[in-house]
Amino acid sequence: MxxxxxxxxxxxxxxxxxxxxxxxxxxxxxxxxxxxxxxxxxxxxxxxxxxxxxxxxxxxxxxxxxxxxxxxxxxxxxxxxxxxxxxxxxxxxxxxxxxxxxxxxxxxxxxxxxxxxxxxxxxxxxxxxxxxxxxxxxxxxxxxxxxxxxxxxxxxxxxxxxxxxxxxxxxxxxxxxxxxxxxxxxxxxLEFDRRLDPSDPKSLGxxxxxxxxxxxxxxxxxxxxxxxxxxxxxxxxxxxxxGRRGGGLVEVAGDPEAKIGILAMGSTFGTLETGMEHAGAQAGRARLIKLRAFRPFPAAALRAACAGLEHLIVIDRAISPGLGGVVGTEVAAVLAGAPDAPRIHNHALGLGGRDIPETIYADLMTAVADPDGPAFSVFDADLTKLDPEDR
Amino acid sequence: MVGVMIEYRIHGRGGQGSVAAAYLLAATAFHAGQMCQAFPAFGAERRGAPVTAFVRTDEAPIRLRAQVRTPHFLIVQDGTLLQDPSIVAGLRPGGGMVVNTTRPGDEVAAEFGCRALTIPATELAEEVIGRPIPNTALLAAFLSVTGLFEIASLSVALRDRFSGTTLERNLALVEKVAATIRPDAWKEPADA
CATH class of the missing domain: 3.40.50.970 (Thiamin diphosphate (ThDP)-binding fold, Pyr/PP domains)
Incomplete structure (x- = not known):
């Protein structure tokens, strides 16, 4: 109901x-x-x-x-x-x-x-x-x-x-x-054959x-x-x-013919979908890829979902300091061997509860068009809040 | 406004039932056949601290998870929050605010340059419920002035959430407020 x-x-x-x-x-x-x-x-x-x-x-x-x-x-x-x-x-x-x-x-x-x-x-x-x-x-x-x-x-x-x-x-x-x-x-x-049972003693771990x-x-x-x-x-x-799916390993929405993809885990996905609907023609339409299974990491499903893309924006909702984004790095690794693998644009955003507005979609699509854009960024960080040496 | 997503922002203080108000408004829309979404922006979780909650209603499923930045409507549970002029930040042109205060509506409308309706919701709640929780009275006033959803849908939402004496008193409060507020009883900023 x-x-x-x-x-x-x-x-x-x-x-x-x-x-x-x-x-x-x-x-x-x-x-x-x-x-x-x-x-x-x-x-x-x-x-x-x-x-x-x-x-x-x-x-x-x-x-x-x-x-x-x-x-x-x-x-x-x-x-x-x-x-x-x-x-x-x-x-x-x-x-x-x-x-x-x-x-x-x-x-x-x-x-x-x-x-x-x-x-x-x-x-x-x-x-x-x-x-x-x-x-x-x-x-x-x-x-x-x-x-x-x-x-x-x-x-x-x-x-x-x-x-x-x-x-x-x-x-x-x-x-x-x-x-x-x-x-x-x-x-x-639940029938767990290896269960601890006094009548059939065994050890675990x-x-x-x-x-x-x-x-x-x-x-x-x-x-x-x-x-x-x-x-x-x-x-x-x-x-x-x-009649419903929980999301399988990976789900794809948006434009299947798009050359730009955006991959995200979790609730950011709905905001991206709405952002794309409202962004208008100028921002263009992307293929939206929802990664549900992070472990095990669905390498084959991801390769299929990303086939034909020229650019893939991967959103991380966490940061591995000194590396960048974990999801972005892992996605890049499984696509690395694929023919015509897309260029990965890895962005962390929404850290510590920073609100993710629907304009994030258009902002990401603008950033992806910059040939000199960074391979990784904390996308929504306001660097003017930092001392110059920390930017 | 049928067919478009409507966004609402609720301002209150911890302990006034602002999140409950958001849930009740969303549930009211749901019982009126709409899709809905309600969530809080929690800060420091303590009584008296400013609390904001957000609601969206639409014919279609709501996928957007961002906080509401450009609300059609504001519900303000505590008149002292009007001391912060940014309370109306992002309010859409033609929008309106329903405020729990004893100040006259035309004064608030003039101060903030938007349609306003004021009711002494704390006093009404103390009188009918016996507790200074203004949320139900404000929701009844909001539904009456906007005509967005039937008061009966709010009653269903209240029945889902409360029972016994609390429910009876809240239903009585809704009835009392709804009987006194005419549809479109907004005070316009130009009235001042």
Whole structure:
């Protein structure tokens, strides 16, 4: 049923529909509304789960790791500093290859302190071995959350569902909320063969000598690559039931014949779409590429999405100081071998919650026409605010 | 204004229900058959600090995520915020502001050079709800003066959000305000 509902409330209800056995979380802005709503659903008897209130994100991650290792369906959510405090456990969760789902309400990372949205938090744990999916709107976030439980149990890999903090979590908009009965039929019970079981003792995450460590990492990488197919087939299966797609690996909109493409992850995409509609003929039309699966990185799908482009603007919502943009660098790497690979124009923007206006589309299209434009910039930084030596 | 996206900006202070007002306005539009979007611009999250929230309504799905810079309408929940002249920044020509204040509407219209409607929403809320939360009275006044959406749609939005005595009192407040404000009862800046 279509409802006008805040993103966080919708996520909590989507999680509840997946009937997790264990939820553990520590509140942090802008994730708080999600776990508050889950806590309320439990208190009101509408959700039956072991809700564990913990004293930190490290504990939240540890609780869901332990729960998932016993074969329980487990869920947590966090943001920003919470992601970083979890970081050690996130590697353990994926290294032990236990299925669970976490929402990241994307937020900048200190210092300086910012409660506002960018992708610094999930980008900081880029290599933690989790599947990482980015949502462009709250409908995608709801659909992706439910899909994540299935992707996770089919791959035995943890899934991080990233949604822009405030921009999505605190936005009320119409969302098609699935029916519980549909989800019950669509999401089979979790059966985790390697679960910890006192009647069949085994160990997870033990010391591995150099004789086997490389093989463990190889198999983790291979499992992530295999997950590319799972992400697509789960989205197809979701489409078959709901008529909606969650975004697959990569989605393309705008003008398929355009020679200029703009690639973005997350909620920036809708602003680009609107900006293009309103920009008029002078700015021209671009091919808009929405990257949903950041890990595993969909190299083949990206090559197909970018075929025929002469210029590709890649938007990063975080910065790797001393390098530039991570998404831009990675996209450039997978396109490097392609014939007629487009020139990459990598721009970080919207850092620390800086508002991204719809005029960003026309501004990016103007910048791309400059043959002397930089390969990377913090696009919306006002350098006049800085001392000359910092510009 | 059917068929175009309408943008709204709500100004208030922490604790006055500005974000709730934004959600209620968007939900009202939704119940009137429109697409909608509402979100806050959170700053320091403390009572009394200025808070801004944004709403968009449209026939078509809303994809734009930027903050509202050129609103058609302003809703101002606290008259003291009028001390900042930039409160009307970006207000579109022909737009209007509904303000919670005891000041006369023509005075506010003249000061800011735009259509204005003023109501003593805090006093009305204290009288009917028993709490100084001005948002419902302002929304009722806003819908009455603009005629954008039926008051009945606001009632549905309130029923989704509240229950019991709180709901009954808010519905009574909406009815009371709606009965006193005529459609297009704006004070024009030229009136001054």
């Amino acid at each position: 279509l409802e006008a509902i805040e993103g966080s409330q919708a996520i909590a209800r989507a999680v509840a529909m997946c009937r997790p056995d264990v939820v553990a979380a520590y509140p942090i802005t802008p994730q708080t509304h999600i776990v508050e709503a889950l806590s309320r659903l439990v208190a009101e008897g509408e959700m039956h789960t072991e809700f564990v209130s913990v004293e930190s994100e490290f504990s939240a991650a540890s609780v869901v790791l332990g729960a998932a290792a016993t074969g329980a369906r487990a869920y947590t959510a966090t943001a920003s500093q919470g992601v970083l405090l979890m970081a050690e456990v996130l590697f353990n969760i994926s290294g032990m290859r236990v299925p669970l789902v976490m929402t990241v309400a994307n937020r900048a990372v200190s210092a300086p302190l910012s409660i506002w949205n960018d992708h610094s938090d999930s980008m900081a744990v880029r290599d933690c071995g989790w599947i990482q999916l980015h949502c462009a709107d709250n409908q995608e976030a709801v659909d992706t959350t439910i899909q994540a439980f299935r992707i996770s149990q089919e791959t035995e890999l943890p899934v991080m569902v990233c949604m822009d903090g405030f921009v999505l979590t605190h936005t009320l908009e119409p969302i098609e909320m699935p029916d519980q009965t549909d989800i019950d039929g669509w999401l089979p019970p 033990t010391l591995v000598s150099p004789d086997f460590f490389a093989e463990v990492r190889h198999s983790h990488h291979a499992a992530m690559i295999r997950a590319l197919d799972v992400i697509e087939t789960v989205d197809d299966d979701w489409h078959a039931m709901t």
